[in-house]
Amino acid sequence: MNSQNNGIRRNEMEIVFDAIARNESFARVAVAAFVTHLNPTLEELADVKTAVSEAVTNAIIHGYENYEGCGVHGEKPAARTAEHPGKVRLQCVLEGDVIHIEVEDKGKGIEDLEKAMEPLFTTRPELDRSGMGFSFMEAFMDDLDVKSEPGKGTLVRMMKKLGTTAWIECEE
C-alpha cells in the first residue's frame, strides 16, 4: 500500500486552461487530487486549495481582467462580455513531501508589487475583492515568491511541506 508513496519521490504535472472564472474550482481540485497520495491533513489540503484559488483568481481577474460573472457594481457591460482569450498555466512538482506550485499568466502584470501584496489592498473594490489574496497565499504556504512585469504577465511560485508522510511511514 505504501509502495505508491515510496516509489514516487518526484512527480510533476502541468495544466494549461482558459482564464475563466469557472476554472478556478477545477484548478484547486486538480492540485488537491495531485497531492492526495501524500495523505495531507484536511487543514493542509484546505491551505493548498485556498492558495491555488487565490493565485488562479488573481490571474483571471487581474492578469486578464476577465471578470465575467463578477460583481456588477459600476462595471461597463462591454468590459464584462469581452473575454480575454488568455491561458493560465498551473504547474505542480512534488519532491518527497514538498509541493511546489507555479501559477503563471501572460496578462497585464502588476505595476506596484509591494503595494499589491499589502493586506487589504485591492485595485478592484468594485468587484467586492477583499485584497487578502497574497496575504492568504503567504499565510497558508511555507514560501511565496512573485515575479511580475507590466505588460508581460505574472508568475507566482509557492511551496509547502505536507507533514504527514513521515508520520505514516513511522506508523507502518
Place this chain on the structure above:
Amino acid sequence: MEDFQIIDNCLMVRLPEEVDHYRAAYICENADRFILQENVAHVVFDFEDTRFMDSSGIGIIMGRYRKIACFGGRVYAIHVDSQIQRMFAMAGLNKIVEVLA
C-alpha cells in the same frame, strides 16, 4: 444551494459549499437586492454547508458590511469552522463581524 431568507429584519444568507470568486457574484447580487428591497437591518451569513472558502468570502462580507453599517446594521456569521475563523482573523474581520458558534 445558497439560500436567502428574511426573518424579522435580518437577512439570512445560507452560503454554498464552495465560496469562491465564481460564486461570489451571485451571492453579492442577491444579498444586495434583498438589502435594497426589503427592510433589512442586519445580515447573517450561515457557513454550515461551506467546505471551502477563499478571500472572495471575505470580500462578500466586507462589502455587505459597508452597505448596512452606515444605517447601524450588524453582520453576523454562524457555523464558522476553524479554517474560516483563521481567515476572518487575518483579515481583521472579527472587528466588524460577530462570530457565533
